[in-house]
Amino acid sequence: MTKKLVQGNEACVEGAIKAGARFFAGYPITPSTEIAEGMAQRLPREGGAFVQMEDEIGSIAAIIGASIAGTKAMTATSGAGFSLMQENLGFAAMTEVPIVVVDVNRGGPSTGTPTKPSQGDFMQARWGTHGDHPIIVLAPSSVQEVYDQTINAFNMAEKYMVPVILLYDEVVGHMREGIEFTQPPEIVERKRPTVNPKDYLPYATDNSLVPALAPFGTGYRYHMTGLSHDETGFPTGNPETIENLVKRLNDKIEDNKEDIIQYKTYDVDDADVILLAFGSPVRSARQAQKQARARGEKVGLIQLITLWPFPHDLLQETFAKTQASFIIPEMTLGQLADEVSKSVPREKIHSVLRNDGTLMTPAQLDEAVKGVM
Amino acid sequence: MLREDKMPHIWCPGCGHGIVLSAFLRALAKKELDPNKVVVVSGIGCSARAPGYLDFNTLHTTHGRAIPFATGIKMANPDLKVIVLTGDGDSSAIGGNHLIHGARRNIDLTVVVFNNNIYGMTSGQYSPLTPHMAKATTAPYGNFDYPFDLVELVKGAGATFVARGATAYPVQLEKYISQGLDHEGFSVIESISQCPTYFGRKNKLGGPMDMLKWQKENTSLGGKDESKIPLGVLVQTERTEYSSNYYKHVKSLAGGHKGE
Numbered sequence: 001m002t003k004k005l006v007q008g009n010e011a012c013v014e015g016a017i018k019a020g021a022r023f024f025a026g027y028p029i030t031p032s033t034e035i036a037e038g039m040a041q042r043l044p045r046e047g048g049a050f051v052q053m054e055d056e057i058g059s060i061a062a063i064i065g066a067s068i069a070g071t072k073a074m075t076a077t078s079g080a081g082f083s084l085m086q087e088n089l090g091f092a093a094m095t096e097v098p099i100v101v102v103d104v105n106r107g108g109p110s111t112g113t114p115t116k117p118s119q120g121d122f123m124q125a126r127w128g129t130h131g132d133h134p135i136i137v138l139a140p141s142s143v144q145e146v147y148d149q150t151i152n153a154f155n156m157a158e159k160y161m162v163p164v165i166l167l168y169d170e171v172v173g174h175m176r177e178g179i180e181f182t183q184p185p186e187i188v189e190r191k192r193p194t195v196n197p198k199d200y201l202p203y204a205t206d207n208s209l210v211p212a213l214a215p216f217g218t219g220y221r222y223h224m225t226g227l228s229h230d231e232t233g234f235p236t237g238n239p240e241t242i243e244n245l246v247k248r249l250n251d252k253i254e255d256n257k258e259d260i261i262q263y264k265t266y267d268v269d270d271a272d273v274i275l276l277a278f279g280s281p282v283r284s285a286r287q288a289q290k291q292a293r294a295r296g297e298k299v300g301l302i303q304l305i306t307l308w309p310f311p312h313d314l315l316q317e318t319f320a321k322t323q324a325s326f327i328i329p330e331m332t333l334g335q336l337a338d339e340v341s342k343s344v345p346r347e348k349i350h351s352v353l354r355n356d357g358t359l360m361t362p363a364q365l366d367e368a369v370k371g372v373m
Numbered sequence: 374m375l376r377e378d379k380m381p382h383i384w385c386p387g388c389g390h391g392i393v394l395s396a397f398l399r400a401l402a403k404k405e406l407d408p409n410k411v412v413v414v415s416g417i418g419c420s421a422r423a424p425g426y427l428d429f430n431t432l433h434t435t436h437g438r439a440i441p442f443a444t445g446i447k448m449a450n451p452d453l454k455v456i457v458l459t460g461d462g463d464s465s466a467i468g469g470n471h472l473i474h475g476a477r478r479n480i481d482l483t484v485v486v487f488n489n490n491i492y493g494m495t496s497g498q499y500s501p502l503t504p505h506m507a508k509a510t511t512a513p514y515g516n517f518d519y520p521f522d523l524v525e526l527v528k529g530a531g532a533t534f535v536a537r538g539a540t541a542y543p544v545q546l547e548k549y550i551s552q553g554l555d556h557e558g559f560s561v562i563e564s565i566s567q568c569p570t571y572f573g574r575k576n577k578l579g580g581p582m583d584m585l586k587w588q589k590e591n592t593s594l595g596g597k598d599e600s601k602i603p604l605g606v607l608v609q610t611e612r613t614e615y616s617s618n619y620y621k622h623v624k625s626l627a628g629g630h631k632g633e
Contacts, residue, residue: 023449025441044626049448049619054474058441061434061471065414065445068432069453073445091435216430216446217453219409223425225433234379234425 003178008146008168009076012102013038014181015150016074020189021100022048023073025062027055027081030114031170032104035076056081060088060101067097068224070215072154076102079121080111083128089163090129091226093249096203096211098157098190100150102166104173105279107357116357117169119279119331122339125165126308132246134253136260137165137308141282143177148184149305155188156260160252161210167307169331171280171359193220201231203245209252253309262305263314267293271300273372274324276315276340278304281329281360288365297373300324315343327352327368329360374398374408376428383422385493387581389540389566393487394423396543396564397458400551412455414443416468418494419568420460420487437468440475443482451616455481456554461488461502465521469501472561476530479558480615485550486523486561489568497571508575527561528608534560535608540567541588542604549606557614565592565602 006014012035016024024039026032040050048071053059056077063073077085082103092099107113108120121128125137136156140149146168153164191212193200202222203211214220227235228242236242253260266289268274273292275285282303292299302318304311318324326344329352330336337351352368354360375398384390401411411429415421417436424431430453434442439457447455464472464486475482491509492498499509499516502523506515524535534556538546546564553560567573567584578584596603 023445025445044619044623047623047627049623051444051448053441053444054470057438058444058471058474061438061441062445062448064434065432065442065447066449067445068442069412069446069449071449073449087435088438215450216412216432217410217450221408221428221430223431223433225425226435227433 001180001182003180005176005178006143007034007176008143008173009034009104010038011143011147011179012076012150012166013042015147016100016154017042017046018181018184019072019151019154020187021072021074021154022046023063023066023071024075025051025053025059025066025073026075026077027053027059029078029081031106031173032076032078032102035102056084057088060085060099063099064088064092064097067099068216070218072158074100074102076104078104078106078114079108079124082121082124086128090131090133092163093129093133093135094226095224096161096213096249098161099163100153100157100166101163105167105169113357115170117171117280117331117359118355118357119169120335121167122307122332122335125167132250134162134249135165135308136160136162136253136306137167139167139278139305139307141168141172141279141303143172143175144179145305146172147179147181151184155186158188158190159210160256161190161213162253169279197221202233203229204231205248209248209255257309257313260306260309261311261314263311264303264305266301268300268302268318268322270298271322271324272298273327273369274300274302274318274322275327275329275365275369276302276304277329278307278336281331284360284362284365285329287362288369291362291366292369297369299369310339312343315340319344319348324348325350325372327365327372329354329365329368331355331360374402374428376426379426382426384419385570387567387569388419389489389568390419390423390487392540392543393485393546393564393566394426396538396546397485397550400547400554403551404554406454410453412443412446412453413458414439414446414455415458416463418460418463418492419489420458421463423458437463437466438471439463440468440471440482440484444475444480447480447482447616448619451620457482457484459484459486461486461490462492462500465501465523465526472527473530476527476532476559476561478615479531479533479612481557481617482559483553484559484561486563487566488523488563489566489572491568491572493568493571497575510575523561523563524607531559531612532561532608533558533610533612534606536606537563537565537602537604539565539588539592539604541585541592542594545594545604552606556609557617558612
C-alpha cells in the first residue's frame, strides 16, 4: 500500500469514515477544526450527515442522539469546548451510548493558547464529568496512530457501550506524516437484542456486563434516562439498584482492562531509567532513549496509548522487575506523574514539565536522562 | 400509547400538564403512526417526565438539550417521527439557544412547550416566561425580569409552524398539536398550563379552577381581542425542511462518489 502525506486531523477523519462513522456534529475550535471541515466534505459522499451545531453542548447532544438511533457518531473539539461537553459526556456514560469525542489538546486554562500544544486535559478527560463514571481515553502520538486509534476508539465504544475520548495534542493534530490507510483487522458493531420485544430489558446484561441496547426505531420500545435506573431503563430510588448500576458501569471497563489497554515498550526489561510518556513527547523521548542506548546507558521507554483506564498493573510489574527510575515528560504541571505515583514510589519519579506551549525537545530529555543516570 | 404500569404520574393535583399530555395523545392517536417509529424526547423538569408514561421510543435527556438530541436522532434516521416535550425553563432559558437554532434550521421536529410560568420541579423559581413582577421563590419581591413572548421568539428565529393553546381549551389545543404534527418543518406549540402548587399559590391566584378561569379571561382565541394573549395557529409558512433537503443533496453527492 502506498503512503499518503496527511495531517493528524485529516487522518482522524479517514479513520472515522473507515470505522463506520456516519454522523458528525461539531462547533469550530482551534486546533480541531480541520476534523469538522473534513467530515463536512466526506460524510455526505458516504451517505452520512454533518451538522454544524450552535455550540459544543448541542454537538455532543446531537451525536448521542444519532448513536441512540443506531449510527456511529463523533464530535471533535479542544479544551474549552470539551469543558462544555462534560455534562452530556456523563449522560452517554450513564445511558451507555457509544460515542467518540476527539479532544485536540491546546494550552489552558481558559482560552489559553489555542494554537499551541498541551496535555492539560489529561485529568479532564478522565474526571471532567461529575460522578463515578466509566470512560476510555486513547492517546496517539503520530499521524498513523491517529488513524489507527480513531478506528480503535469506535471499536471500543461499540464493544463496551461507553464514550471514548481520543486525546492528542496540537502538534499531533497539525503535523503531516506519510501514513497508510490500512484496512483494520476488525470493525466492531454494537450488540443487538435477540429477545422478543415484549421480554426486552434494555439494561439487563450477561457476564460481559455490557447491555444490548436496541437502536430507536427497530421495534424495541424502551425508556432511556440519565437518572439512576434499573434493568427496564426506568428511574429508581432503590439503594441496592443504584449501587449495582454504578458498580456495573465501572466494572465493565475495569474487568476488561487487558483488552482495552494498549501501550508500547522499548528496551524496558534491563532498564535503569525508564522514560514514560504519551502524545507528542513520546517522539522526543524515543530520540533521547536511543541516544542514551548509543552511549551504553540502560534507558527504556514506555509509550502509553490507552490513558484511561490507566495501566497501573503494567507500571507496578515494570517497577517490581526493574526498580528503575522513571522520567516523565509531560506538557502539564505534573498530572501524569501524579497518577504514576500511585504505582511507582515518588522518590523514583523525575518530572520534566513544559507548560509554555512549546514542544518537549529531545535535547531537554537527553539532559534529564544524563541528570538521573 | 400509555405505559399504564408507570401510573400514577408524579404531577401535583390540579397541575395542567396532564391536560397538555392528553391533548397531545389524542392528536397523535389519530395519525395512526407505527409506535416503533415514534420518538419522544425531553429535557429536565416537570414536563420532561411525560415521555416516561408513553409507550414509544422515549428519551429523557439533560436540562435544555432535548432539541439537539432530537436533531441527532432525526438526522441519523429521518424516517422517525421525532417529538420534543419541554417546559418553559427547559426550552427558553437553559435550552433557549437550541430552540432558536432548531427553528432556524427548520428541522422536522414537533416541539410542545408546557408553559406553567415557573420551575416546578425545583419548587417555584422564576423562568424566562414568568410575568414581570410576578412572585417566585427566587423573586420574593416580584420578578424584575421581563418575559419572552415564546411565539414571537421562535417566529423570529424561523419556525414555520407556531401555535399557542391553553389547558382551559383542550379541544383547541389538540387541534393545534395535530396541525403541528402534520407540518413538515420545525413546529412549536406552546400550551399555557397551570401550576397551582407553586406559581398559583405564590401569586395568590386561587386553585386550579381559578387558574383555568384566569386563562379564559386573559386569552383570546384567534387573537380577536388584541388586549389579551392570542391563542391559535399564529404562524404557518412553508420553507424547505432541513433533513429532507440534506439527504436530497446526499443522494446526488453519494451518487457521484467513485469509491476508494
